[in-house]
Amino acid sequence: MPKHFKDPTEQNKLRKGIVGLGKSSLRKSYYPQLQKQIKELKLAKERAEENEKKFSLIFNSTSDGIILVDPDTGAIVLSNVTAQRMFGYLPEEMNQLHLDTLVSPREETPVMPGLILGNSSDKSILRGISMEANDKRTMVCDINASRVDIEGKTHILALVRDITDLATMEKEKEEIKAQLDQSRKMEAMGTLAGGIAHDFNNILSGIFGYSQLAQSHISNPEKAKTDIDQILKGAKKAADLIQQVLTFSRKSSHRKQVLPMFMVVGEALKLLRSSLPATIKIRDEIRSKALVMADPTNIHQVVINLCTNAHHAMGDTGGTLTVKLMEKSIPEQDPSVAPLSPGNYLELMVSDTGHGMDQQTLDRIFEPYFTTKKMGRGTGLGLALVHSIVEDHQGHIVTRSEPGKGTSFHVFIPVTEKAGAAPGKNPEEKSVSKGTERLLIVDDEPSLTRIAQTFFREQGYSVATANNGVQALERFKSDPHEFDLVVTDMTMPEMTGDLLATALLKLRPGLPIILCTGYSDNISKNRARSLGIKRYVEKPLQMTELGKTVRALLDGGES
Amino acid sequence: MDELRKFVAPELIFGPGALDSVGSYARQFAAEKVLLVTDEGVLGAGWAHKVATSLEKEGLTTEIYSNVSPNPRDHEVMAGAETFLKTGCDLMVAVGGGSPIDCAKGIGIVSSNEQHILEFEGVDRVSIPGPPLICVPTTAGSAADISQFSIICDSRRRIKIAIISKSVVPDLSLIDPGTTTTLTKALTAETGMDALVHAMEAYVSNASSPITDINAIKAVSLIREHLESALNHPLDMAHRSAMMLASLLAGLAFSNASLGLVHAMAHSLGGRFDLSHGESNAILLEPVVDFNFDHARERYGDLALAMGLEPFRDPQETRQALLETLTSFRKRVGITTRLSGLGISKEELPTLAGFAMTDPCIVTNPVMPTKKEIEEIYAKAF
Ligand SMILES: [Fe+2]
Numbered sequence: 050m051p052k053h054f055k056d057p058t059e060q061n062k063l064r065k066g067i068v069g070l071g072k073s074s075l076r077k078s079y080y081p082q083l084q085k086q087i088k089e090l091k092l093a094k095e096r097a098e099e100n101e102k103k104f105s106l107i108f109n110s111t112s113d114g115i116i117l118v119d120p121d122t123g124a125i126v127l128s129n130v131t132a133q134r135m136f137g138y139l140p141e142e143m144n145q146l147h148l149d150t151l152v153s154p155r156e157e158t159p160v161m162p163g164l165i166l167g168n169s170s171d172k173s174i175l176r177g178i179s180m181e182a183n184d185k186r187t188m189v190c191d192i193n194a195s196r197v198d199i200e201g202k203t204h205i206l207a208l209v210r211d212i213t214d215l216a217t218m219e220k221e222k223e224e225i226k227a228q229l230d231q232s233r234k235m236e237a238m239g240t241l242a243g244g245i246a247h248d249f250n251n252i253l254s255g256i257f258g259y260s261q262l263a264q265s266h267i268s269n270p271e272k273a274k275t276d277i278d279q280i281l282k283g284a285k286k287a288a289d290l291i292q293q294v295l296t297f298s299r300k301s302s303h304r305k306q307v308l309p310m311f312m313v314v315g316e317a318l319k320l321l322r323s324s325l326p327a328t329i330k331i332r333d334e335i336r337s338k339a340l341v342m343a344d345p346t347n348i349h350q351v352v353i354n355l356c357t358n359a360h361h362a363m364g365d366t367g368g369t370l371t372v373k374l375m376e377k378s379i380p381e382q383d384p385s386v387a388p389l390s391p392g393n394y395l396e397l398m399v400s401d402t403g404h405g406m407d408q409q410t411l412d413r414i415f416e417p418y419f420t421t422k423k424m425g426r427g428t429g430l431g432l433a434l435v436h437s438i439v440e441d442h443q444g445h446i447v448t449r450s451e452p453g454k455g456t457s458f459h460v461f462i463p464v465t466e467k468a469g470a471a472p473g474k475n476p477e478e479k480s481v482s483k484g485t486e487r488l489l490i491v492d493d494e495p496s497l498t499r500i501a502q503t504f505f506r507e508q509g510y511s512v513a514t515a516n517n518g519v520q521a522l523e524r525f526k527s528d529p530h531e532f533d534l535v536v537t538d539m540t541m542p543e544m545t546g547d548l549l550a551t552a553l554l555k556l557r558p559g560l561p562i563i564l565c566t567g568y569s570d571n572i573s574k575n576r577a578r579s580l581g582i583k584r585y586v587e588k589p590l591q592m593t594e595l596g597k598t599v600r601a602l603l604d605g606g607e608s
Numbered sequence: 609m610d611e612l613r614k615f616v617a618p619e620l621i622f623g624p625g626a627l628d629s630v631g632s633y634a635r636q637f638a639a640e641k642v643l644l645v646t647d648e649g650v651l652g653a654g655w656a657h658k659v660a661t662s663l664e665k666e667g668l669t670t671e672i673y674s675n676v677s678p679n680p681r682d683h684e685v686m687a688g689a690e691t692f693l694k695t696g697c698d699l700m701v702a703v704g705g706g707s708p709i710d711c712a713k714g715i716g717i718v719s720s721n722e723q724h725i726l727e728f729e730g731v732d733r734v735s736i737p738g739p740p741l742i743c744v745p746t747t748a749g750s751a752a753d754i755s756q757f758s759i760i761c762d763s764r765r766r767i768k769i770a771i772i773s774k775s776v777v778p779d780l781s782l783i784d785p786g787t788t789t790t791l792t793k794a795l796t797a798e799t800g801m802d803a804l805v806h807a808m809e810a811y812v813s814n815a816s817s818p819i820t821d822i823n824a825i826k827a828v829s830l831i832r833e834h835l836e837s838a839l840n841h842p843l844d845m846a847h848r849s850a851m852m853l854a855s856l857l858a859g860l861a862f863s864n865a866s867l868g869l870v871h872a873m874a875h876s877l878g879g880r881f882d883l884s885h886g887e888s889n890a891i892l893l894e895p896v897v898d899f900n901f902d903h904a905r906e907r908y909g910d911l912a913l914a915m916g917l918e919p920f921r922d923p924q925e926t927r928q929a930l931l932e933t934l935t936s937f938r939k940r941v942g943i944t945t946r947l948s949g950l951g952i953s954k955e956e957l958p959t960l961a962g963f964a965m966t967d968p969c970i971v972t973n974p975v976m977p978t979k980k981e982i983e984e985i986y987a988k989a990f
Contacts, residue, residue: 060971060976061971063730066731066772067731067772067866067968067971068611068613068815068864068865068866068972069614069732071731071732071756071773071774072732
């Protein structure tokens, strides 16, 4: 083949192309397949464009602003029209910004770290973030972030919702509510003050009246004494009222302790039996001895007040007062006891067969001085006090009532899992209350004498018990020197504590006696002293306190 | 034979009445609508209508595109492609000489690639083949129905560009010698001389091969024997058939071996002055043979034998005899014009030579001429 070709480069290349195999070209026989492929590609392209259009329409018409952020730099990669309008930037401006530039300098929450999500979660929410637009206008926004992988890189997709209006509305609502609460409080205060004034006026009228009578009877000591007794009674009433007002106003009880509630209830019932008229039949069912974290004085007050209320509801015609104590387990979200969180509760139920209440009354019974009773019958603070105490104990009251059929109050107090601070387990307490002396413990409640017996035995004492005054006196008579000290309850059937003490002291003068008095026992410290009783402790008993008192008395301390 | 060679050619149907089978062939392509590319001359001769009738007989509809000049322009190609796409055609049938066929090739690749025709200039630049193309040649010379070349005028630069790709080789060529009976004497002579130059340039091409050689040599002898007779007895089918066969063989040769300096210089001329391609070739053939001879003496010796000369011992005697034979042959077929007679001034020669230097045909010439040498060759044709 002739090859006279001189210039090898360009020409040779071209020649090679012409005579070469033409591998870059295709024969026409490929036309149909190619046409088909081209048509499909075109169709796919059109579809992709259509999808893109649809997507972009949706993307830009959301009510939330959408911002795609690079998690490493915080740079905005993509944003929708809503976000651009929200912040007042052009699309190309927006996509050159850093997310932090949209956050108000006054915002304290670090936004980027808040959005960079841990491995465990693909979503995060930042609420109430203060953000700033191009024109320095600030807005309150919620940011919902989720992690998305785009083209092999992780991005943060932030949905920004302007809740400025919502937040303002919320704030206004709260202000209105606060104002309402305030006026309601003022109203309640007014009612309270009025009620107290009314009660005091009644008491004072009595005191004035009897004082004038005493003046006129001054020459007749018998008559004058009766008048003065009435004056004292009035003063006592006033003191009680003050005590109740104080309890009501000083809600936080500083004496909460692990408390066997059944004992307090039993104590209260004992008192009620002696004070309620015979027409009222008392049924009690103490089914649980669970412990609660509570102030004994407060719980005592609750029982007394509820029972007194029941008494008033039934009136002097009488009926049945039922007091039950039982454990109740509240499962997940029980709507009938709505505000209580699930757990174990001790339920105190006090029900009567009285006149009952309609819904309108029920709604207001816990308001101070809201009372349906005739003025002078109750103080008007009773149920309000119950409500306040129960709330203070993380408890709840459910009231059920039907006019004509009666009312039942269900008080729920959380059961404490803690076993009671076992008496004497504390080494310090042990040292102050230990002893080997012989004690006689008298109480009509056997569970109480049992507890005391166990406690003092553990401290080293030898302990005998009696469940009524007569029995104790019999035992004491047989050997007046068998015991070094006597602890006795005040309220007991047949023979009360003060009578027992008097009898014992007659048999053995100087015998150290401790008198345990209930909340409303009508015996003063001075009267106890005058009887020769060395110490007097308030029920419900706290064993460690009692232990200290016993020890001190035996060691010859006087109070 | 130190390189791999390909040989491309369409499916060929050769013989009287080949045209009539166009309808049934088109149907085999599962086509429904045909763009019939032709020109006014062929329309006037009735061949295009004959083709359309055959197509319609087979249930195909036709869209005729005849806005094609003798040297097809780029914008004619673009307009044709638009028509093709707009009317939803799926097949093309080109009826005519080199111009409609080259135009149809261009329309095909433009419509499938959606690119401008000038972007395909050069070798192997077509990525997607065009739609199927059936050719019905009506001249015995251009062999555009065979070749992998498409020559289009760049109307802005006023040059002819060459698109060389096997993508433009037609699918089917229905070569019916009967169609040449209506050619004018001048056109018969000019196209016949084009075929002769195709054969001679392919034979001396530095890319020739045994397969192209055999076709080239046979074409030369057929033209020597039958061109004059075809001119003198235009309705004699024996001569017409021989010339049609000569054109086919020359086409097979040059499509695969490429051409040389005559075509490079003729394309330059044609692009600038819109001259007849065959006539330009005929005028330039002798000076180019004279220039090339010493670089391909043996090859020209073979061609001299094919032109009916006795072998000489001295190559220079061969050169002299071959040149004289070519001159007298040209004159006998009636081409006596010189470049001066075509209204070309000598001042144009450097420009023409410059464009000839860039024509792809030049790279297969047995020798690479300088620009000055090309100017001198043009000058000899004055
Ligand atoms: Fe040609």
